[in-house]
Amino acid sequence: MTVTSVLTWAGQALLLYLGATFCFDVVHWGLHAAHRSAVPVLRSLGGLHHTHHLFLDRRLKFDDALIGPNFWRHRTGELAIQLLGASAGYLFLAPVPVLIVQGIFTVSFGVGIFLRGKDSNHREQAILAAPLGGVFVGLAYHSLHHAFPDRYFGSVTTAFDRLFGTGCQVAGRKVAITGASGAFGGPLKKLLEAEGASVTALKHGVDFVGGDCAKAAAVLASADILILAHGSRRGDPMAANCDSFLALIERFRHSSRGRQVPAEVWAVGSEIECHPAFGNPELQEYSRSKRAFARHARRYFHQSELLYRHIVPSAFTSPMGPGLISGELAAAWAWFLIKRGWRYVPVSYTGIALVNYLKFALRLHALAA
Numbered sequence: 001m002t003v004t005s006v007l008t009w010a011g012q013a014l015l016l017y018l019g020a021t022f023c024f025d026v027v028h029w030g031l032h033a034a035h036r037s038a039v040p041v042l043r044s045l046g047g048l049h050h051t052h053h054l055f056l057d058r059r060l061k062f063d064d065a066l067i068g069p070n071f072w073r074h075r076t077g078e079l080a081i082q083l084l085g086a087s088a089g090y091l092f093l094a095p096v097p098v099l100i101v102q103g104i105f106t107v108s109f110g111v112g113i114f115l116r117g118k119d120s121n122h123r124e125q126a127i128l129a130a131p132l133g134g135v136f137v138g139l140a141y142h143s144l145h146h147a148f149p150d151r152y153f154g155s156v157t158t159a160f161d162r163l164f165g166t167g168c169q170v171a172g173r174k175v176a177i178t179g180a181s182g183a184f185g186g187p188l189k190k191l192l193e194a195e196g197a198s199v200t201a202l203k204h205g206v207d208f209v210g211g212d213c214a215k216a217a218a219v220l221a222s223a224d225i226l227i228l229a230h231g232s233r234r235g236d237p238m239a240a241n242c243d244s245f246l247a248l249i250e251r252f253r254h255s256s257r258g259r260q261v262p263a264e265v266w267a268v269g270s271e272i273e274c275h276p277a278f279g280n281p282e283l284q285e286y287s288r289s290k291r292a293f294a295r296h297a298r299r300y301f302h303q304s305e306l307l308y309r310h311i312v313p314s315a316f317t318s319p320m321g322p323g324l325i326s327g328e329l330a331a332a333w334a335w336f337l338i339k340r341g342w343r344y345v346p347v348s349y350t351g352i353a354l355v356n357y358l359k360f361a362l363r364l365h366a367l368a369a
Contacts, residue, residue: 012089013097018157020085020101025160027081029153048073055117056146060125060260062118070117079109122146130262130307132343134158140304144169147261158341167341171196176216176223178202178230178248183318183327184268184334185229191335197225202248204230210239211247220248221255228267233286233320241289246296253306266309266338269294271348273312274356298359298366301343309338312356313347324349 028049035046052074055066082105089098112119121142128147131140137154145152148169153160161167170192177192179185180201189199200219202208207216220226228248232240249265256263270286273294277283300308315323316330325333333347344360346353359365 009094009097009100012093013100016086016089016093016097017101017104018159020082020088020105021156022159023085024078024081025153025155028155029160029164029166032150032153048077053146053149056122056124058147058149060123060128060143060146062124067116071113075109075112075117079105125260127258127260128262129304132302132304144261162340165336165339168339170225170339173197173224174222175199175225175227176202176219176252177227178204178208178244179268180229182229183316184313184331185227187328187331188227188229188335191331204240204244208244208248210236211243213244213247213251216248217251217255220252223252223256223263224261225264225266226252228265231268231270231320233282237285237289238292241286242293242296245293249300256306262305262307264307264309265300266311266345267293267297268311268313269297271312271314271350271352271356274352274359294359295365295367298363299368301360302363302366307343309343309345310360311338311345311347312353314349314353316347 031046031049033046034042035050037043037046051066051069054063055070055074056062083102086098086101086105089101121137121139123139123143125143128143129140131138131144133141135157137156137158141152141154141158150171151161151166151169153166158167175192175197177185177189177199178201180189180199181203189201193199200223202216202219207213207219213220226248228245230240230244245267249267252263252265270290272283272287273290277287294310297308297310300306301310311334313330313334314325315321316325316327317323318327330347334345337345337347344357346357348354
């Protein structure tokens, strides 16, 4: 046995482990679909996994009477699928990495028995933290699957949800949106309504003006998701693009404290957060306002109190000016990424938004709370 062979086995075991868990995620989704089937046999098959959701329900409360059924109806099947998926490795790998992965699954099953099903990803929680990780599933992410059983299927990684668009729940949720009559906000509102969301438009000059959003209080108090899609280059850009954003977010954040599932804020930024204004006075004022809010946005991006998404589009055609894409395409692009769990949402044909992501990931120049 050499160092090279050990490292090779370790790498193969890691890839096989991730592949086997992804296979389980596919079956996991299938069991949910089967439970909704009109075919009795499929519905009974899906019911095996549904026991797990009765054991830890949507309110994230355990039913200790189901500790045993949770193991025999759910966990043993999960183990069998994982071992079967890992066994495929015997077709193209040496036995050692396959045995390692099967050993990991078996030990994990034994630990689960010892913990009575209440492992690191299954906890009763009065208030959930927003999942801030990107690739790997933790308690916050998996808890959202128990709150919303038709979404967040990833067990170890978020790969399944990112591939198949099951990383965001909007159906049955209340959404408050600004800029709903705009080139971006209007199409996004229609997309969310088609997904089953209940959407209420907040209007500038009626429900909020600058830092005053008292008239929007009732809508914000009942909303699950706040989308900020308004903006202006004229008049007072700082009030429109920064002050009003902050006032609405803070009012929404205050009213949503204490909820079990974290509230969400989706705010539309701009690539001008990261490129110059080219000497254009109007664009310079617009740039200052968008960059001022972005410094706050980078703070929200790292807070677990709410789930913050920052949408950064390249220029699209709107009353503020022409662009290479339409508002409809920009909205569809953003939704495509959001439903795959993206929190930083680059709707970019220039690539500038990708560079801007570094400021969010590293929290550069973020303002303190």
